[in-house]
Amino acid sequence: MAQYTLHKSATRGYANHGWLKSHHTFSFAGYFNPERINFGALRVFNDDFVEAGMGFGKHPHENMEIVSIPLEGKLAHNDSTGANGIIQKGEIQIMSAGTGVTHSEMNASATEDVKFLQIWIIPNKMNITPRYGQMEYFVNNNEIKTLIQPNTAEGTLRLQQNAWFKMAKFSGNESFDVFLEDAQNNGLYLFLLNGSLEVDGHKLETRDAIGIWDTNKISIQTTTNSEFLLIEVPMNLN
Template sequence: MKNTVLHKADTRGHADHGWLNAYHSFSFASWYNPDRVQFGMLRVLNDDTIAAGMGFGTHPHDNMEIITIPLEGDLAHKDSMGNAATIKNGDVQVMSAGTGIQHSEFNPNHDQRTKLLQIWVFPKYRNVTPRYQQITLNPEDRKNKLQQILSPTSEDEGVWIYQDAWFHLAEFDAGVSTNYTIKKEGNGLYVFVLSGTVTIDEQELSTRDGLGVWDFDSLTIKASTDAQFLLMEIPMQQ
């Protein structure tokens, strides 16, 4: 029998540091909600706005798959693996932190903000060799269809991570609908609405709402208005 958990936008954790305005779908930093620690192997979904010229200083990570999706503006990245890159709207970046990395992220522009999603997924394997990957997507490939942006293998579309997960971005016109069929038995789906109104089976979601669904085979997604959304299929157990 299908199970769901609804996370309305205004129930998220919120921290405004001036240079950083952050919303947390799951417990993060000083915001802790025992009912909102993770969804399956999805540990963090942060909706961040970084002021012009500001950013995160060098800090460590290990044993986590870290996915960054810029929504507006640019994000400059440097890490202990020797990578120095700028990612922008239309790109997807992934780091497998594995045995440990250090990195910094900042908004290199002095005249505009940067908006991004940062997502953490628990890996399938511990202590892998750290890795970095960045790709540029074609936004036309998500117009009224699901664009795969992440998978468990380098042979598939999008970036890849050490987990049996599949992510899709979509930009639907009002009235467009599609079905989503789970790719691996035992996985769940977390839907995050970037803009507009979307109905998942009978549940209506608005901008920045999240819905977790598990114990199902397929479901219907319909855009009630013009809408953009992210689908994250995630193992519910390791």
């Protein structure tokens, strides 16, 4: 029987550093909730706002898969692998920290704020050679588009884990099923970027999320135009 964990937007941790405002779905930095450590291999899910001209200076990471998804504005990236550039809405970035990476993430604009999702996935292999990937994507209406998956494939980025990232956009009053790629081992985490919908009867509004496992599919009913992110990850880290 399917299991569920519902994360309403207002229950997330919140940090206000002035230039940085961040909502933490899972325990992170100064926010600790023993019931919100992770969802399987999904360890961090931060919904960040960074003021114009500000950002995260150089800092280290290791043995973590870090995904950045801009929602508004532009984010400048620079890391010790030699990768650097700017990502904006309609683009996604993956950094496999592996044996160790030093990087910075700055608002690329001196006048416009940036909003982005920063997501960490625990890898299934430690101490790999660090790597970096970035790509543009476009999601049609009433489409679920795969952006990241475990294997190299045209039009997607690769992650060091048996995990998938998919972005979706649907009109209101649509009903459809979403099937897991690996239902035997994985769970599915849905984060509603905007709109309203129901997942197996559970109602979600903008910035709500739900985790589902012990099932091979979920049923979605949109009640308004909605955009959402689907992250499928292993539930057992042993």
